[in-house]
Amino acid sequence: MSLREKYLLICGNVRPEDDPKGSCGAKCPGLKALLKDELGRRGLHKRFRALESSCLDFCASGPTVCVMPDNVWYAGIRKEDIGEIIEIHLLGGKPVERLLNRQALRQTQGPEQGRGNAMAPTSSSVSLRKAKPGWTP
Numbered sequence: 001m002s003l004r005e006k007y008l009l010i011c012g013n014v015r016p017e018d019d020p021k022g023s024c025g026a027k028c029p030g031l032k033a034l035l036k037d038e039l040g041r042r043g044l045h046k047r048f049r050a051l052e053s054s055c056l057d058f059c060a061s062g063p064t065v066c067v068m069p070d071n072v073w074y075a076g077i078r079k080e081d082i083g084e085i086i087e088i089h090l091l092g093g094k095p096v097e098r099l100l101n102r103q104a105l106r107q108t109q110g111p112e113q114g115r116g117n118a119m120a121p122t123s124s125s126v127s128l129r130k131a132k133p134g135w136t137p
């Protein structure tokens, strides 16, 4: 099995209702299954993989979805957003601007890269590519 072009990490963390942090899994249950099903329905499951993760540390702005290796983070994702993420980001190669989690962008890419292209390679992603010959994004 070869690596997929992109991996979508979908926070499915669920906390008790009274937890002030909130939880992505409670806000949009079944998001990972829906995304996985849609990728399969479109015949894209061999190019892209949807994975359910535990907390990705952006609980307040969740549901959180992170697309790797692009290092693009989305906030407040609803079931209705899935098609747009697939069409514009996965197939079109551009992040869905209206869904971007800009706080995550600043924290994961630093102030210089965070202001510009969300899909600009970070030093860590460049290092990963160098470390894994034959890996193509």
Ligand code: FES
Residues within 6 Å of the ligand: 011, 012, 013, 014, 022, 023, 024, 025, 054, 055, 056, 057, 058, 059, 060, 062, 063, 064
């Ligand atoms: S519960 Fe989803 S990011 Fe923390």
